Amino acid sequence: MTSQPSKGMYVCTLGTGGGPIVSASRAGTSTAVRVDGAVYLFDCGMGSIRNYRDHADWGELRGIFLTHHHSDHIYDLGSYMVTGWEVPGESFARPIEVHGPDSPIRRPAMSHDCGSSSEQDFVGPAMTSTVEIVDALLDRVFASDIAIRMADEGRSDPHDWIQPRNIEIPESAGAHPVDCRHPEMDPFIVYEDELVSISAILVDHRLCFPAFGFRIDSEYGSVVISGDTAVSRNLERLASDVDLLVHEVMDLPGILRTFPDGPTRDGIEAHLRESHTSYTEVGKVARRANAKSLVLNHVVPNTPGAADLTTMRSTAACDFGGQVVIAEDNDVFEVRTDSMTSLTGPSISSEQVVQPV
Numbered sequence: 001m002t003s004q005p006s007k008g009m010y011v012c013t014l015g016t017g018g019g020p021i022v023s024a025s026r027a028g029t030s031t032a033v034r035v036d037g038a039v040y041l042f043d044c045g046m047g048s049i050r051n052y053r054d055h056a057d058w059g060e061l062r063g064i065f066l067t068h069h070h071s072d073h074i075y076d077l078g079s080y081m082v083t084g085w086e087v088p089g090e091s092f093a094r095p096i097e098v099h100g101p102d103s104p105i106r107r108p109a110m111s112h113d114c115g116s117s118s119e120q121d122f123v124g125p126a127m128t129s130t131v132e133i134v135d136a137l138l139d140r141v142f143a144s145d146i147a148i149r150m151a152d153e154g155r156s157d158p159h160d161w162i163q164p165r166n167i168e169i170p171e172s173a174g175a176h177p178v179d180c181r182h183p184e185m186d187p188f189i190v191y192e193d194e195l196v197s198i199s200a201i202l203v204d205h206r207l208c209f210p211a212f213g214f215r216i217d218s219e220y221g222s223v224v225i226s227g228d229t230a231v232s233r234n235l236e237r238l239a240s241d242v243d244l245l246v247h248e249v250m251d252l253p254g255i256l257r258t259f260p261d262g263p264t265r266d267g268i269e270a271h272l273r274e275s276h277t278s279y280t281e282v283g284k285v286a287r288r289a290n291a292k293s294l295v296l297n298h299v300v301p302n303t304p305g306a307a308d309l310t311t312m313r314s315t316a317a318c319d320f321g322g323q324v325v326i327a328e329d330n331d332v333f334e335v336r337t338d339s340m341t342s343l344t345g346p347s348i349s350s351e352q353v354v355q356p357v
């Protein structure tokens with residue numbers, strides 16, 4: 001990121017809003033982690049690409065990691081892949097790996113009355129894998145643009161620059177798309193280079209399977225990105241002793257106040273209750289994980305003034321002894337192991353930084 005020193009580990013919250021609702025104040029969820037001269041991107045929420053370019057060059061990007069396939073986490077994926085493809089002065093410096101969920105093969109239907117599902121309830125269209133999504137974007141959605149630019153400008157095949165990978169869940173975990181979507185398991189490595197090791201674990205995002213949390217370890221420190229999850233023992237295991245935990249947060253009464261009554265509201269309330277983490281729980285998650293600092297993102301509701309940010313932060317701080325910050329777009333946090341994580345950024349003030357209690 002252009003405003004940070006060339007050495008060190010930094011987290012930039014490119015987009016901090018949760019859900020498929022357009023917000024005037026928050027881009028969709030996306031987080032960049034910079035280690036020395038390399039940038040790793042976690043999720044591609046709506047509008048985040050503009051903030052990416054404020055903080056990093058295309059030549060620094062090494063990989064994109066998708067926590068899950070909900071639209072608010074992948075809206076900008078195609079933009080990220082095509083924008084850095086051989087534009088003079090704005091190009092990838094190396095092939096970009098895109099890691100994300102494989103297809104669960106079939107989609108389970110769930111009764112909102114009993115909250116259960118069964119093998120007999122599979123309905124709806126086939127779901128897709130990360131490789132299929134990437135190929136569809138390059139070979140279908142952007143096919144005309146790509147064909148024209150290859151012929152007109154002499155560009156090479158974008159597949160040479162974009163390398164998708166479906167994350168393989170270890171069989172020993174015993175995961176199943178219906179019966180066991182988030183078994184207790186150990187984290188497993190999905191990516192390594194000379195600067196970072198990135199590991200993943202299944203988290204609890206209700207019917208959304210697979211859904212991952214990611215941990216990034218470097219010589220400077222460690223970061224965990226929760227992805228979307230209800231309170232999850234796996235996430236707490238992934239975040240054990242982590243220097244900086246970036247966790248989703250929800251103000252459930254706040255988001256429900258924005259919906260009109262009706263069956264659609266009932267359905268989404270069930271989704272929210274069982275798929276996400278309330279601000280009344282997130283501080284306890286950080287405490288049980290023994291995290292050093294807690295940054296809250298994927299803020300729901302995401303529209304200006306709809307979430308009670310003051311109550312969200314103070315409640316989480318009461319449950320957790322470390323620093324608690326509700327991220328805004330473009331906040332930057334330095335990650336260190338030799339001391340309490342240093343937090344920097346425009347939203348950090350003496351009022352907002354909560355001292356250990």
Ligand SMILES: [Zn+2]
Nearest residue numbers: 068070205228
């Ligand atoms: Zn989600």
